[in-house]
Amino acid sequence: xxxxxxxxxxTALVNNVVLVKFLGLCPFMGVSNKLDxxxxxxxxxxxxxxxxxxxxxMIEHFILQPFDIGFLRILAFILIIAAVVQFTxxxxxxxxxxxxxLLGIFLPLITTNCAVLGVALxxxxxxxTFVESVVYGFGSALGFTLVMxxxxxxxxxxxxxxxxDTFSGAPIGFITAGLLALAFLxxxxxxxx
Amino acid sequence: MLYSAIASLTLMGLTLxxxxxxxGRYLKVESNxxxxxxxxxxxxxxxxQCGFPGCRPAAEAIVEGxxxxxxxxxxxxxxxxxxxxxxxxxxxxxxxxxxxxxxAQVSEETCIGCTRCFKVCPTDAIMGGPKQIHQVFREAxxxxxxxxxxxxxxxxxMDGVEITLGTWRWPKPALAA
Numbered sequence: 001x002x003x004x005x006x007x008x009x010x011t012a013l014v015n016n017v018v019l020v021k022f023l024g025l026c027p028f029m030g031v032s033n034k035l036d037x038x039x040x041x042x043x044x045x046x047x048x049x050x051x052x053x054x055x056x057x058m059i060e061h062f063i064l065q066p067f068d069i070g071f072l073r074i075l076a077f078i079l080i081i082a083a084v085v086q087f088t089x090x091x092x093x094x095x096x097x098x099x100x101x102l103l104g105i106f107l108p109l110i111t112t113n114c115a116v117l118g119v120a121l122x123x124x125x126x127x128x129t130f131v132e133s134v135v136y137g138f139g140s141a142l143g144f145t146l147v148m149x150x151x152x153x154x155x156x157x158x159x160x161x162x163x164x165d166t167f168s169g170a171p172i173g174f175i176t177a178g179l180l181a182l183a184f185l186x187x188x189x190x191x192x193x
Numbered sequence: 194m195l196y197s198a199i200a201s202l203t204l205m206g207l208t209l210x211x212x213x214x215x216x217g218r219y220l221k222v223e224s225n226x227x228x229x230x231x232x233x234x235x236x237x238x239x240x241x242q243c244g245f246p247g248c249r250p251a252a253e254a255i256v257e258g259x260x261x262x263x264x265x266x267x268x269x270x271x272x273x274x275x276x277x278x279x280x281x282x283x284x285x286x287x288x289x290x291x292x293x294x295x296x297a298q299v300s301e302e303t304c305i306g307c308t309r310c311f312k313v314c315p316t317d318a319i320m321g322g323p324k325q326i327h328q329v330f331r332e333a334x335x336x337x338x339x340x341x342x343x344x345x346x347x348x349x350x351m352d353g354v355e356i357t358l359g360t361w362r363w364p365k366p367a368l369a370a
Contacts, residue, residue: 063205067197076205083209087216094220101246169332 004135009190011139017115018147019177019184024115028148029173031106033159038152040099041106042145046138048088048110049119052081053137056120057130077120078111085111115144151180227280228252234275235265242266242335244315255280266294266336295351296334297341299327303348310340310349 017023024045031041056077064070089107093100100107110116119140123133154176163172231252243264245251254260255276262276262284277284297318299310304326311319311327318334321327341349354360 059205063201067201068194069198069201072198072202076202079202079205079209083213086213090213090216090220093222097222101250104247 004131007132007135008139008142011136012143012146013184013187014190016143016147016184016187017119017140018144019181020188021115021118022181023118024113024144025177026109027106027113028144028151028177029170031103032148032152032155032173034102035149035152035156037102038148039145040103042141042148044088044092044099044103044107045110045113045115045144046141048081048084048113049116049141049144050134050138051084051088052077052116053119053123053133053140054130055080055084057123057128057133060124061130073121073124074117077117081116081120082111115140147180147184151177154180225253225256227256230279231255231276234272234279236267236272242337244335244337244339295336295353296331297329297336297338297349298352299329300348300350301326303346305346305348307345309343309345313339313343315339 011017015021018025018028027041027045032038059076059080060073064073064076085108088110089100092103092107119137123136126136128136155173158172158176167175228249232249235248235252237248243251243260243266245254245260245264248265251260251264255262255264262273262280262282265272268276273284276282297310299319306321306324306326308321308323308327311317311321315337316333316335318330318332319327319340320330336351338351341351
């Protein structure tokens with residue numbers, strides 16, 4: 001149990017996908033203008049990431065390894081991620097049309113969110129068991145959501161503050177992201193067990 | 194190995210496709226066919242100049258009668274004509290001119306700081322406080338003209354886009370006479 005808690009903590013904070021591994025920067029910059037959409041995006045990505053981590057582990061261990069076709073790994077994972085995202089899109093469209101509209105194009109774009117593929121590949125590379133993979137995926141997604149929410153909060157305040165012309169818009173966003181990444185480096189000081 | 198690779202990927206594709214097909218059937222969202230038709234007529238750029246979050250919500254509003262067919266600035270006259278024909282609405286097309294993009298502008302001499310304009314602004318493009326002169330953020334203004342009507346002193350007006358190196362665009366292709 002402690003082991004899983006440690007994986008959760010380490011993926012969510014210490015090895016945060018966005019700010020430490022720099023994966024999934026597109027939605028991080030793109031959907032972080034409003035807190036509501038950022039939370040929605042975080043939840044959708046959490047769903048996709050966890051499901052993708054679980055299903056890619058199964059693909060790896062039940063199809064790719066028995067048939068010794070590891071060279072198809074990226075292709076197979078993309079396939080399964082695309083399917084999971086498509087399913088999530090249908091699900092959100094059915095359950096919450098408003099969120100579906102707010103997320104817009106970024107919902108199908110979760111497919112190309114490299115954090116999702118990255119976590120699936122890292123799971124294989126670090127030879128996680130099934131439960132570990134799921135916890136790893138969920139932890140990463142949790143970290144992603146956390147960072148999205150923090151960043152959206154900051155950007156909402158930034159929109160009201162007096163930013164010099166040269167920096168307003170995307171530049172100040174990138175600078176803020178950099179400072180946030182520096183702040184997250186502080187978690188590297190946590191004992192990781 | 195070659196055959197197992199082909200077979201496994203094919204199998205995966207088929208299985209996923211099957212489940213997605215099932216999900217598509219169970220999670221189907223009923224949509225209004227008229228809304229679909231109107232949406233396919235609209236520009237589809239989701240620019241939000243109409244004050245709705247995208248073309249589909251705008252199409253829904255038009256169908257419900259909550260929005261006029263003239264709601265879409267980028268669509269211009271051609272779109273109004275098509276929408277009116279589709280919905281069988283009589284519309285005097287001569288009253289519509291193709292407009293150039295414009296921003297709201299506050300005249301500082303007459304603004305009394307009543308805050309009415311920024312309460313109606315759909316994109317929060319107007320800044321200011323009570324009894325302070327308001328200001329329009331051009332980056333956020335979509336030119337919807339919602340603020341023009343509510344101003345008690347008529348100090349808001351639409352201002353064309355000044356042509357600079359940053360805002361210059363190729364002119365739209367003109368129809369041959």
